[in-house]
Amino acid sequence: MNHSHLLGTRKHLASQLVFFDEQLPLFLDTYFQEYNKERQQVDRLIKDYINRLESVLTGDDQALEQSLASIALMGSSITVNYIEDGMKEEYTIVYPTEADADRGRLSFLSPIGRQLLCKSLGDEIVVDGPVDQYRVRIDQIKYSYIGGFTEV
Secondary structure: OOHHHHHHHHHHHHHHHHHHHHHHHHHHHHHOOOOOHHHHHHHHHHHHHHHHHHHHHHOOHHHHHHHHOOEOOOOEEEEEEEOOOOOEEEEEEEOHHHOEHHHOEEEOOOHHHHHHOOOEOOOEEEEEOOOOEEEEEEEEEEEOOOOOOOOO
């Protein structure tokens, strides 16, 4: 990755931090009107994500490149391998308003998006599907999406 691309990526990731710093309570109120267990889980997930993102951004360019290829962030395209049948799918984790299942863009609030966010290359997780559970392994991570964040 060249320096200007890394600079743009840093700016985009920093804008995610700014967004959550300024909008987290409103964001949670928008998607979770009740203060319940699910809201608490998402609040914890976002705070863990913020901590991970801060850690990623403090590294030099080489460390950033390594993180972009090994940690699932918002904007990462993740190739998962369904262990039972060997089928592979690629998903990009995005902000809820940018989700588009037909294009493989999953909201980080979706069940699989929540499970993939902050995971690492090689991790195996159990994904809850509509009918069954599936074991998947993260085979590839690449930071590929630089979308915008809009206020809620």
